[in-house]
């Protein structure tokens with residue numbers, strides 16, 4: 001004990017007292033424990049953990065561990081080198097360097113022999129799951145839930161058997177900003193190392209940098225920072241760009257800078273922020289060798305930038321000399337590439353010209369998967385089926401798919417099969433010749449299928465198409481020609497087919513409401529768009545809608561109060577993006593001319609009742625009671641939707657002994673969503 005710095009002694013003493021109070025009386029005197037640790041203890045208590053639990057700890061079988069390692073193979077591969085490097089620094093300090101996956105399962109560790117023996121007694125070893133719900137407050141589990149670096153010392157651990165540990169841990173985020181695992185250094189708390197948390201942070205920055213470079217190695221990579229001395233350090237910003245200047249990805253430091261400029265870090269255009277065009281920026285970077293280039297921003301600020309990789313341009317094989325001597329050569333190369341690659345050309349379109357798949361990517365993992373898969377079939381003759389609840393953006397996705405495909409210059413023709421009367425579907429789809437039926441126009445009409453020739457036909461709510469029509473549509477798809485109603489001649493058509501439905505088409509097939517052969521024709525690739533309540537990027541989406549709303553209403557900018565933002569991020573949005581969009585539009589319309597911030601009073605009354613919403617004790621928000629919107633609460637117990645949800649989560653977590661994957665399956669939500677909700681329990 002004598003070797004311990006005074007501050008740590010005091011912290012340990014306070015934690016020991018806090019422990020007695022908490023476990024005997026259920027409360028902790030003020031300032032005896034950091035709010036983060038107290039939050040964590042309360043979570044542990046809420047899921048029914050017993051701090052005296054000394055039972056055996058389950059360790060995954062070799063096969064299970066192998067499976068977890070495979071799932072995190074990419075992170076593991078890049079982390080191994082970093083871990084070895086760090087272990088070299090702390091060798092013989094009686095510590096372990098640990099990497100765990102999203103479930104808190106240790107997938108790799110390097111340990112000092114002197115400590116490993118003791119560590120194994122508490123299962124600090126590969127295969128053991130250190131989620132907070134299983135093993136109480138601890139570095140790895142708590143960092144995963146807090147989504148932030150943590151230091152848990154001695155008696156701050158929840159379980160008695162772990163109070164000999166000192167753990168510093170930090171979550172690891174992948175190149176798209178999604179949490180991928182947790183990095184930890186643990187040792188004996190009586191032998192504390194002053195700078196361990198700093199070392200963990202630096203290691204994670206290094207690992208995240210490697211993850212970023214590996215992900216975007218084939219793109220244009222730029223390092224940047226508003227202060228020149230930071231370029232080249234672990235704190236530098238990194239931005240990956242496509243040849244047309246679209247931002248493909250940004251590391252946390254760069255994302256922070258983009259946010260400070262109110263600019264989209266995903267799918268936005270890099271050069272919009274600067275006075276120079278993208279081609280000119282790249283030219284200056286290339287001609288400067290490895291030197292830093294100062295770019296002046298349109299709002300009077302500055303960013304120091306350095307080119308790290310320019311593979312896509314180099315691969316294009318352009319010469320060094322500008323052909324016409326006038327235009328910057330990179331500009332020409334960029335143009336040439338855009339001309340050569342339809343996808344790049346499509347991405348170059350501005351939002352005003354229509355959404356692209358890239359522009360829809362706002363950080364949600366499931367949506368990103370759908371985008372990646374759809375992108376892969378663009379230009380191939382494979383029909384796309386988009387599934388998802390009403391209002392999740394299926395039509396927008398279909399448009400983005402079209403705009404990002406080789407057919408982007410052709411027509412995009414939508415038809416909502418549920419919105420037109422049954423007897424008109426046939427003529428709408430296939431057209432008719434003059435005088436084909438009573439009321440028909442003399443000159444006839446071209447049907448949607450024919451209108452879509454050379455482009456994309458989008459059949460919305462295909463699940464609601466009458467059976468007779470399905471038969472005719474099937475024939476068109478098989479024969480690739482259409483015969484207008486009343487006509488004799490088949491007209492060849494070349495269309496890409498995209499369909500959408502809020503129903504599960506397979507069920508409709510099983511019920512005999514949808515032809516099985518047509519089902520196989522329309523679902524070459526099926527993507528399912530997540531409902532808004534399960535998306536992890538609601539904040540980004542809100543910012544995007546606010547910007548669009550500001551533009552539409554001629555205002556410079558529209559912001560929202562922190563309270564409203566919290567509400568937006570936690571409300572379950574039964575009407576999905578359509579509802580969010582409408583709420584933002586209505587709230588913005590209620591702003592006075594001299595106001596530019598949406599507050600709770602501006603939220604539409606019919607949704608939230610006459611009283612503005614009230615924040616809950618969890619820091620989330622719940623609507624004030626209003627008829628027909630919220631589920632009925634228990635008589636006499638005013639509980640918010642958030643509270644009910646968190647209770648349900650806590651109950652299931654208890655039932656599955658903290659296994660997040662099992663809990664997510666049982667609750668019918670993704671693991672990420674559950675982590676987000678668990679994060680909110682703090």
Ligand SMILES: Nc1ncnc2c1ncn2[C@@H]1O[C@H](COP(=O)(O)OP(=O)(O)OP(=O)(O)O)[C@@H](O)[C@H]1O
Pocket residue numbers: 360388389390391392393394395396397460500502541544545577578581
């Ligand atoms: N990524 C997005 N960014 C901004 N607005 C969006 C986004 N996705 C959808 N929206 C908006 O949400 C609304 C609903 O989108 P859309 O019509 O594409 O949904 P849908 O799933 O096709 O709905 P339905 O099933 O009812 O036909 C539209 O106003 C659309 O502009």
